[in-house]
Amino acid sequence: MAATQSSKSQLRVGRLTKAHGLKGGIKVEMFTDDPDGRFTPGAVFTLQVPDSSAWHNKTIELIELKWYNSHAVAFFKDVPDRSVAETLIKAILWVDHDLAELPEEEDAWFDHQLLGLSVLRDGTVVGTVTAIDHFPAQDLLTVKTDNGDVLVPFVKAIVASVDVKAGTMTVTPPEGLFEELPDEEQPTAEKLVEYVDDSAPDEGSPAAPSKG
Numbered sequence: 001m002a003a004t005q006s007s008k009s010q011l012r013v014g015r016l017t018k019a020h021g022l023k024g025g026i027k028v029e030m031f032t033d034d035p036d037g038r039f040t041p042g043a044v045f046t047l048q049v050p051d052s053s054a055w056h057n058k059t060i061e062l063i064e065l066k067w068y069n070s071h072a073v074a075f076f077k078d079v080p081d082r083s084v085a086e087t088l089i090k091a092i093l094w095v096d097h098d099l100a101e102l103p104e105e106e107d108a109w110f111d112h113q114l115l116g117l118s119v120l121r122d123g124t125v126v127g128t129v130t131a132i133d134h135f136p137a138q139d140l141l142t143v144k145t146d147n148g149d150v151l152v153p154f155v156k157a158i159v160a161s162v163d164v165k166a167g168t169m170t171v172t173p174p175e176g177l178f179e180e181l182p183d184e185e186q187p188t189a190e191k192l193v194e195y196v197d198d199s200a201p202d203e204g205s206p207a208a209p210s211k212g
Contacts, residue, residue: 010046011110012134013038014093019086020068024079026088028065028072031134035072038095039065048092055088092134109162117162117169119143119152126178129169150178 013032020027032038043062049055061077079085111132119127127145132154139154152158152171161170 010094010096012048012092013045013095014072014074016074016088016091016093018089019082020071020073022082023075024081024085025066025073025075026079026085028074028093030072035065039072039074043095045093045095047088048094049088049090053087053091055091060088060093109164113164114141114162114169117164117167120168120170121173121178126171145178152177 011032013030014035015029015031016026017029018027019025028039039062041062041064044059045062046059047055060079063075063077066073066075076088079088114129114132117129118125119129127143127150129141130144130149131142133140133142141152141154141159143150143152152173158171158173158177159169160172163169
């Protein structure tokens with residue numbers, strides 16, 4: 001008998017960027033449109049840190065969130081001073097999320113909505129979304145194709161549209177991203193970034209993943 005699928009997933013809601021003051025405060029880069037709702041006293045976050053970190057496989061509880069000159073500063077349980085706070089720099093914060101909940105923004109999606117989508121190019125299926133990796137600069141989709149995995153920047157310049165109901169994602173990638181080219185023509189990381197920068201709209205990125 002198949003196991004019952006959990007109704008819970010996790011959402012990335014913030015990243016700890018810099019120690020603030022001497023009493024354990026840490027500046028937070030928000031990945032959520034509802035910081036006051038997500039960062040309430042007593043909220044518990046799962047930490048994404050390197051395996052070598054003392055915080056690996058641990059959670060952390062919020063005591064208080066304060067705002068200083070429009071910067072969010074969090075104070076956590078068991079983080080009494082600056083030296084401990086500095087061990088948490090670059091940690092990514094995740095919270096439990098009900099899979100039935102949908103994002104309020106029109107062009108926003110949760111990770112679980114994107115996994116398994118068929119990727120279309122010129123109307124032809126070229127692969128399937130198998131993973132989403134979140135990085136400070138941008139998010140990357142892993143698309144499984146017949147020739148192996150392809151990393152696709154999740155930006156409007158490349159991901160033209162997402163249709164969750166149809167189970168499809170339409171892409172308009174630069175030449176060479178999904179097909180073999182001569183070595184001298186293979187797209188480098190620098191060329192891909194240049195392509196994204198030149199093609200992206202001036203403001204926002206409608207194809208960016210959902211925030212919590």
